[in-house]
Amino acid sequence: MLKKMKDFTRELSFKTSRSSGAGGQNVNKVETSVTVMWPVSETKMFSAEDIELIKDKLRNRINAEGVLQLTVSESRTQLQNKKIAVQKLLELVNRSLVRQKPRKATKPSKRQIEKRIQAKKQISEKKEQRKFRF
Known part of the structure; x- marks a missing residue:
């Protein structure tokens, strides 16, 4: 069941920090x-x-205060990273709202059962013929 993506960007807050890793002067001074x-x-x-569905499916990403956090430092600019972070968070939440269809239990047909038993009998006969007899 596909739901329309909800846009809850007004409820988001942002925090910036310096990116880690290589990058020289830009990384050292720009958040x-x-x-x-x-x-x-x-x-x-x-x-x-x-x-409740979101909390259940994303429980590993939600902290003790009940806040879902996502950090992005893919781009060299703060604005681009902000766009990427918002997009990833929207996709993550909307994907967690998809409910799986319940599995319908099925059983094999009579023909399939008969075919499996016949195959087992053939293998059994083949092994029986291999036995060394005096």
Whole structure:
């Protein structure tokens, strides 16, 4: 069941920091890494059922305060990293809202069961013929 993506960007807050790793002077002085934070429990965009589903599926990414965080430092600019972070967070949350269809239990047909038993008998006969007899 596909749902339309919800845009909850007004509820997001951002924190910037210096990116780690190689990059020379730019990395040492410019805060290009962006952390986007979203308080899951305080959202007004989703129903209580949806919030529980989000909390369940993203429980490893939500901290003790109930805030979903995502840090991005892919680009050299803060603005680009902010766009990437928002897009990734929106996709992550909207993907977590997809419910799997329940599996319908099936059983093999009579023909399949008969075919499997016949194959077992053939193998058994083949092995029986291999036995060394006096």
